[in-house]
Amino acid sequence: MAIAAGEIDLADLLCLASAEPPWAPAVVVDAIAGLFASEGDYANGGADQFVWNHGAATARAIGAAWLAVGAVENGELLVELAAALERSEAETPPDPPGPPDPLQAFMAYRRRVGGPDFNRPAPHDELAEALVEYAHEHPEAFSRPSRSDV
DSSP: OTTTTTOOOHHHHHHHHHSSSOSSOHHHHHHHHHHHHHHHHHHHTOHHHHHHHHOHHHHHHHHHHHHHHTOHHHHHHHHHHHHHHHHHHHHSOSSOSSOOOHHHHHHHHHHHHTOSOOOOOOHHHHHHHHHHHHHHHOGGGOOOOOGGGO
């Protein structure tokens, strides 16, 4: 198999993950889907903006997928930012006077976490390397689904 021989690249992995049904393990599919889901927010404002816009649960799930495939720096960052968002939400008074200003709330969160520059590699760069390495280390996880799986 080409994966075991080290003859696979990111384009091959994207094809395996996007097949119907996928020929890549769920963790790879989840990591790639998380990258696509986060790209707009990362491009427009960074990791803290992504977490703010999509919530702690989504950020934690994507962070866990990234960690599982070896994209440790960005995976840990999303998990940390998710925890900080939860702490921030827990400290917010339940009935503040007047409607909350979303921009002020976001900027307070950004100051709390030290964003937007977290001095990490771009997620697509880290994931590209991590996914190929994951495939080389786990070639048995990639296979054509059997008829019973379809």
